[in-house]
Amino acid sequence: MCPAKLTLTAPAKINLWLRILNKRPDGFHALETRMCPISVADVVTVERREDDVVSLSCSDESLPTDESNLALKALRLFENKTKLHHGWNIHLEKHIPHGAGLGGGSSDAASVLNALNQICGSPLSLTDLGELAGQLGSDVPFFLYQQTCDATGRGEIVTPVSFPWQLSLVLIKPGFGVPTPWAYQRWAASEELLGVRYTAQPCEWGEMINDLERPVFQKFLLLPTLKSWLLEQPETVAALMSGSGSTMYAVAKSPADAETLAEKARILCGESTWVRVAQTLIPEE
Numbered sequence: 424m425c426p427a428k429l430t431l432t433a434p435a436k437i438n439l440w441l442r443i444l445n446k447r448p449d450g451f452h453a454l455e456t457r458m459c460p461i462s463v464a465d466v467v468t469v470e471r472r473e474d475d476v477v478s479l480s481c482s483d484e485s486l487p488t489d490e491s492n493l494a495l496k497a498l499r500l501f502e503n504k505t506k507l508h509h510g511w512n513i514h515l516e517k518h519i520p521h522g523a524g525l526g527g528g529s530s531d532a533a534s535v536l537n538a539l540n541q542i543c544g545s546p547l548s549l550t551d552l553g554e555l556a557g558q559l560g561s562d563v564p565f566f567l568y569q570q571t572c573d574a575t576g577r578g579e580i581v582t583p584v585s586f587p588w589q590l591s592l593v594l595i596k597p598g599f600g601v602p603t604p605w606a607y608q609r610w611a612a613s614e615e616l617l618g619v620r621y622t623a624q625p626c627e628w629g630e631m632i633n634d635l636e637r638p639v640f641q642k643f644l645l646l647p648t649l650k651s652w653l654l655e656q657p658e659t660v661a662a663l664m665s666g667s668g669s670t671m672y673a674v675a676k677s678p679a680d681a682e683t684l685a686e687k688a689r690i691l692c693g694e695s696t697w698v699r700v701a702q703t704l705i706p707e708e
């Protein structure tokens with residue numbers, strides 16, 4: 424029997440590296456990135472209704488709940504592909520900030536696809552779901568897997584990888600967000616700021632680097648300042664921007680060091696700044 428209602432966690436992601444190879448003729452950028460799901464997550468509830476009404480609600484009232492929301496776009500693509508039309512209640516309990524480079528909206532959309540497919544008796548394969556996810560956004564296919572993946576193409580070609588490290592993280596999201604199209608558009612013409620570390624940070628799990636730091640740091644000067652500050656702290660192993668920002672994160676030496684670093688970041692940035700301790704998720708055996 425398929426459930427009529429499912430509640431799924433929709434984790435955020437960080438990019439451990441993001442290298443841009445070139446701008447493609449279609450306007451997207453070819454990239455190589457590794458994304459890890461992390462313990463900060465939204466909660467997505469999808470419930471089948473007896474009537475044919477579709478209703479989307481969201482704990483964050485500043486987010487649109489009309490057809491422009493990726494969660495509803497996911498439903499429409501699913502309906503179109505399966506020809507299954509029902510009434511649905513979809514609720515998004517938001518914990519992932521938006522405009523943050525953490526993939527919140529994309530993760531919600533992937534969870535909606537997964538939930539609809541399970542409730543409807545799995546009419547679509549993972550390959551079908553990946554195709555729909557790719558139409559929703561470049562990083563949506565990654566979120567179907569809920570494990571660390573390497574991604575190529577524009578980010579939609581994903582390969583799960585073994586990633587046994589449970590990294591202790593501190594995430595800092597300033598009050599402003601960064602629009603992703605703007606960050607990519609500025610990449611080619613952007614220049615490095617003096618005194619900021621952009622080069623790869625060698626770690627046990629690979630070389631951490633984000634090519635989008637160059638365009639984003641040029642306009643949002645708080646971010647390179649935060650990165651330099653994080654790198655100076657004794658608790659920090661590495662520090663990077665996630666995706667197109669504005670979240671800066673540090674990998675800390677231990678869970679206790681992550682707590683210490685987060686406390687220092689709250690004092691530095693003020694209580695109104697979003698600061699969280701998190702871990703990378705390791706898939707269950």
Ligand code: C5P
Nearest residue numbers: 450451452560561562577578603604607
């Ligand atoms: O695919 P997604 O909707 O997340 O992309 C948002 C925008 O970011 C795209 O319209 C494009 O301008 C830019 N982008 C890009 N190259 C990528 C991913 C996104 O240029 N690989």
